[in-house]
Amino acid sequence: MGFTRFALSASAGTDITHLIKLAESHELDAIEVGWRAVTRSAEAELLAARARGISVTTIDLGAVTTADDPRGEFDRLVAFASAASCRRVTLTAAADPNDTREQVRRWFDAMLRELAERCEEPGLSLVVRVGRPAEATSVIADTADLRDVLASVNRLNVSAEADLTAFAAAGEDSDRATASLVGRLGHVRLGDMAEEFPAAVVSGFLADLQSYGYADVVALPADAALPQLLESLGGNVTHDTARVAQLQQTLAENNLDAAVLLSSENVLSISGYWPMNGTCVAIVPRTGDPHLLVPAGEEFWAARSGWHNLHMYQAGRITDPPFATTVDRLLRRLARGGSAVGRRVGVEGPFRAQVPPHMAHEVSGRHEIIRPVVASALDAEVVFFDQALCRSRAAKTPAELRALRRSAAIADVGLRTFRDGLIDGARDIDVATEVERAIETFGVGYQGASRVRGYAFVMSGPQTSQCHLDYEFSSTRRMRTGEHVLMELAVVADGYWQDLSRVFVIGEPTDQQRLLHQTAEAAFQAAARAAVPGATGAQVDAAAREVIDAAGLAEAYPHQTGHGVGIAFHEQFPLLKPGSDHVLEEGNVIAIEPGVYLPGVGGVRNEDNLVVSSSLGAASLQTIPHALNVER
Template sequence: MNTLTRYAAAATNGDDADTLIDRAKQHGLDAVELRWKSIDPRNLSVLTGARSSGVNVAAIDLGVVDADHDPRADLPNLLSAANATSCRRLLLTQRRAAGGADAEARAWFVTMLRQLAEQCEAPGLSLVVRVARSGETESGLTSTADLREVLAAVNRGNVAAETDLSAMLTGGEDAQRSTDSLVGRVGYARLGDRAAELDTDVIGAFLADLQVYGYGDVVAVPADAKLGELLDSIGTSVTFDADRLAKFQQTLVENNLDGAVMLSAENVVSVSGYWPMNGTCVAVVPRSGEPHLLVPAGEEFWAARSGWANLHMYQAGRIGDPSLADTVASQLRRLRDTGVISGRRIGVEGPFRAQVPPHMAHEVSGRHEIIRPVVASALDAETVFFDAALCRSRAAKTTAELAALRRTAAIADIGLQTFRDGLRDGVRDIDLATEVERAIETQGVGHLGASRVRGYAFVMSGPQTSQCHLDYEFSSTRRMRDGEWILMELAVVADGYWQDLSRVFVLGDPTDQQREIAETAETAFVAAARAAVPGATGAEVDDAARRAIDAAGMGEAYPHQTGHGVGIAFHEQYPLLKPGSTHVLEEGNVIAIEPGVYVPGVGGVRNEDDLVVGSADGATTLQSVPHAVSVSGSRR
């Protein structure tokens, strides 16, 4: 079952807010869906109390609306309730017109939605249009087709549709086809009133489709007597990485910082667990208390995978929308005025030696350089670079981070095996590299719940492998031949968590020289892995590998460092495994170990794995595809 899904307890039989919140806590859920009629806008203490105890309001359902029940008339109270609970969406459906005047009722509803959507843009609220639920015979929206018609007529970025599994099945719709027809515009999902009756395979397929189609937010489940049984059958709620947030905020305390504002992909991933689409998400983390994430409209459905309760949607990309700098400035002032973040020293990102790409890897964002002065002005604070301290604090991975890296490793193994299986006499390097990337992405998306996967493979054959220790690799149109080394350098990222790997094989029977080189490189790899124990320095691990290569008389053929950290970046700057490194390894470090031997005119050997530090016997590899000297050769 889909373990990445979080659930919101939804009211049944007129449950009031107190009852629903208690039921959510009882079943370990971190969110509820409330009905507007159950909320007293004059007394929001019960809702703010729920927030302080870890229960979020995923949605406020306004019910069936028409001119006599116009939500615009109650907008001040709605905004007050949404702000108090950090709720990001309002649910509503259209009332059927009396006397059969459905076209007139639909026209009113569309006009109302447009106007309400405009009023909800600044506070970052989404409007989610839904179909009728059990007992709502007065609703004029009864099918997915109705929802699509309304979305097309309104055409606003913060107006989306709810997909309700029970309603679709009751209406005779194909759930997968109907959900597919709302791709990109699913703003909320629910299992619906029949959830307890449905087969878990049907629910599992629905949840999997949501992940595939880009929806990663909470799914509403009926909070009735069978809630516990239902949750046991489909999996429990998953939230953000509290351990990572605690470590991050401790770093702020240790560096005398009152908060931090960050945009780079690696830092947003590190603190929130969410891999930004294009680098315009902004993580705002106070020294204590809850973090906040600013996200552009449309991306909030993906960003919700972080589990952060405080997502703030802003409009971007349209003619007339404010610039990112102006948007961030206004959002930061609002967070300052509401007491979320304040103080005189705010941590920001300094100049990067190299930047980790967001999902849209073709355009790495450098927007933190633009936003840095905005932070100082909007918060009236000194901005302080704290990258070094941040790199150090995130070197030891949390349990959740290790799980994410193990998932990436499993996907990377697909690429390693595809490379090994694809080695043939006469195959072009570029063709095999492309096949590896294709396999990683086509088989990796959806594997173990991964939603976004990229692979970057560089295949080099023959004498070119002796140059693969340089700061560049490329795949050429050269054809590999029997008797040659073929080496692949591979980077894999799954939902923001990276692996850095290499594999090399002789195609066919190796010569004595090739076998000696390969065995020397492998001896160095094993020595480094055994030396990588908690308390060892980076220099000691490097020395173990270097001594093994020196002993074989090949020391001059090993020109680079032994390894580095890996995780939310392909190359993390802590710990470094190289001569003179004083970086101390600790339990939970994930490191790439990559000693190599390179002989011009003959070739180069480098097998690289990512390993977890923790055992007194040495680091443990995350890879399942083994090192080997050669693979069987074959003719074209």
């Protein structure tokens, strides 16, 4: 499975026409060009390719000198970059015969500061790179030089390039060199020697990038044996076109010209990117390309979305404008540029609860201030369309199902750790923290996951009878042989959630505990069989409830049978409860969680996440079975 988006990089002598044809023939949607090759006629050719889906991700200024100062042409470069939706410029510094190395470095740093200011408004980033073998006069020779430039300029829109070939040419260890640039990686190249590296070296290099959070394009040489190279690297990744198409269909059905989305779950749903702190904005027109507004420094993470149109804004400094002003400016620019944002725009309504961004301790609450900005900037009617939005995202796309299977595999590690840690005398809180540790240490890096969290709540003895309430917690209580021990577990991997429960008895269960377990398990299986495309949420709930009622435990089952799960721990559609007319469809991912609870005795609830896909019932994503007890 691939986790990287690749761009085809022009080698010396490769003309732009050939580069575009080569990218199209290998189903790549991104190219990188040298600025000296971007003539006026080439500009028109590149913009025509952009309309066909081939984006220019990077413009390379090359090795610049004091005698060949790029500032004179920078206005034309910025205009072209904006038209082509390009947001990155790479460059290095070269020595001039009349200047010393120190003079070149001082000039280069001063020039970068000036260009960085000029790049803020259009949202461009500057990426400083090591000189390549053909640029023998470069004064930036290794990662130590790159770090010196970053420290001297110290601007968020100035970053460094990691080039596997350049590292090797400089005699540097690629692992250490890449690690030394973490947090300021703005671009990555495999370089002209990509085919000569062992596959394990290249895959390790890409895996490191993923674990460090870099998710932007990786440049491949145009003269490589591309089919074999791409196959060895796991294939190319781009944005989830199926999800964009589903939302655009929803916009058409609701007579909306566009959607402006700010909440973390909706940005994730439409883009595939889980925001860091909840200050990304997705703009999706009814037709045409979507746009994503991201703060400086986060764009290299947000590139995981694969969207062509990322717009970077400056934030965090006392000189930066307020967030609302930034959004207003972007929306007006899009409208002036001809983007079909329209006059009737869907936005998010008031929230009952919010899914946290990666920075879970600081959920952004900026939705209310953005609505009037949308109305003013676009001269638009603002329409709440939360219900339609929730319904449109309920059936998962193949890309979303892959992400959820990955988070399920990570969650299984937590379920297994919980089961194996249940012993007489263990404290609930200690088992819970060990589960969270196991999830995060295993999960980060697993199949490219870069951000993983586990939230485990372990309850033992009579406390398990209260686990259906909204205030679960892990205490210092010590679990004992013969007691129920139940864990409620939430796991998130790059924004895709799992909602799970497991319960076991330590040692030999009593007859009463056997009855509770058998009843809850039979109800779970009945609900899973009933969860077929076309069934209503009420029908699935009734299947579980009938089993529990027949066991004489109706009063012990006070809650609903389940709900949707995916980009939120609890999704609003479909709900599996009495009276629910939500109709299940293929691709829904649902949590099924019937349980029985006897105060003073304990509670039993085993909860899995399942995919609705067959007339035989929903299939579980979990591999850790529902067992009655743990033998010790």
